[in-house]
Amino acid sequence: MAAVISLACRAAVPSVSRRSSSRASSRVAVRHAPRLACRASSGEDENTPGNTDQGIFMRQITPEEKEAEVQWLGGMLKLWLDDEWSLQEPHKELGLRAAEKCTAMRLEGCEEMGSLVMGVAAELIEFDFSDTFVNAFEVANKCSEILMMREGYEVCCINKDDVSRQARYEEIVANGEA
Numbered sequence: 057m058a059a060v061i062s063l064a065c066r067a068a069v070p071s072v073s074r075r076s077s078s079r080a081s082s083r084v085a086v087r088h089a090p091r092l093a094c095r096a097s098s099g100e101d102e103n104t105p106g107n108t109d110q111g112i113f114m115r116q117i118t119p120e121e122k123e124a125e126v127q128w129l130g131g132m133l134k135l136w137l138d139d140e141w142s143l144q145e146p147h148k149e150l151g152l153r154a155a156e157k158c159t160a161m162r163l164e165g166c167e168e169m170g171s172l173v174m175g176v177a178a179e180l181i182e183f184d185f186s187d188t189f190v191n192a193f194e195v196a197n198k199c200s201e202i203l204m205m206r207e208g209y210e211v212c213c214i215n216k217d218d219v220s221r222q223a224r225y226e227e228i229v230a231n232g233e234a
Contacts, residue, residue, distance in 0.1 A: 061162040117162045125162075128225075130155035132202050132234050133195065135225050139217055141189045150188060154180060154195050158203075173200050209218055 117125055133151030137144065157179040158172055166172060173196045180192035201211050206222065228234050 105139055110168075111171075112204065112209070113167045114162065114169060114172070114207060116165065116167055117159065119163060122163060125159045126152065126155045128155075129158060129199065129202065131229070132221065132225050133199060135221055135228070136202070136218075137188065137190065137195075139221070144187050146184070146187050150180070150183060150185075150195060152197050153183065158199055169200050169204065170204075175178055175198060 070148075114224050122170050129153040130148070133154055134147045137147040137151065137178040154176050161171070161172055161175050166175065176196035176199055180195055183192065185191055200216060201218065202221075205214070205218070211218075
């Protein structure tokens, strides 16, 4: 069963590679936090870089970052849903639920992207998607793409809107429209 879950986790995560920019490299060097729950079983040193043959690892977040992380990720997911489809009332709730679950898992020490995707998807399975035109796995995968792009990974299969979305979201927040 564990092997099936491991394979499912890896299949749900887009292909990535690290950017070589000095900005991304310095950010990664600063953000090496102890790897906990999801990484402990891999037997790797806690300072192993984020992209390994054991998975893709996000940096660990702190309790002080929780609220800002939920708001940012939830807002980014809502913007993606609004961009892709149309303005729908459930988009805000869907984005926040996904962001809350992902942030909670990261606070518990889970940093491996496949596990985060599976956890977010499992949380959203019962969500009423009838007015959203997406499903739990699409939202969970987009959550992972957004996080990986912010952490400096190159993410395959994205479009120009995906690349510009963070700047557009930050502008929306700065204008008090979020």
